[in-house]
Amino acid sequence: MEHSPIQVEFRDPWLGEVIERYTLPMFAPDTEGRVSLPLYSTLPDTTCQLYIRPYRSWLGKRVSVDWERGGSLLIVLRNGDVNGDNVVDALDLAIALEQISASDSASETVWSADVNLDGVVDESDLAIIAENLGSEGDQ
Ligand SMILES: [Ca+2]
Numbered sequence: 001m002e003h004s005p006i007q008v009e010f011r012d013p014w015l016g017e018v019i020e021r022y023t024l025p026m027f028a029p030d031t032e033g034r035v036s037l038p039l040y041s042t043l044p045d046t047t048c049q050l051y052i053r054p055y056r057s058w059l060g061k062r063v064s065v066d067w068e069r070g071g072s073l074l075i076v077l078r079n080g081d082v083n084g085d086n087v088v089d090a091l092d093l094a095i096a097l098e099q100i101s102a103s104d105s106a107s108e109t110v111w112s113a114d115v116n117l118d119g120v121v122d123e124s125d126l127a128i129i130a131e132n133l134g135s136e137g138d139q
């Protein structure tokens with residue numbers, strides 16, 4: 001199954017308005033949820049808010065950055081949101097439990113429940129979901 005592009009928004013730090021959007025195609029955080037974002041934009045150097053939209057099973061995240069052109073930023077995203085509602089809760093755990101041992105890569109449910117992207121739904125996926133239980137993504 002293909003990855004959809006990850007979407008990043010620049011927001012005004014005070015008003016929260018979206019100033020600019022860009023997408024990082026074919027991109028996924030590592031198993032620890034680390035994402036290194038290349039910062040390319042024509043925006044002038046300033047303090048701004050970056051918003052990473054919920055991506056696959058990773059929760060949305062808003063961070064304040066001192067913007068400098070040409071830099072890159074390391075962000076850690078929380079993982080475990082199987083159903084994509086930007087919250088990790090018991091429902092996500094239940095969906096993953098139902099798919100345990102499943103490795104049918106054509107199934108969208110299996111694809112979603114495989115939160116560590118190793119092609120199979122197993123205990124390590126459940127552990128990631130359990131660890132982040134109760135986490136809510138930023139809007
Ligand atoms: Ca969820």
Ligand SMILES: [Ca+2]
Pocket residue numbers: 113114115116117118119120121122124125
């Ligand atoms: Ca897995």
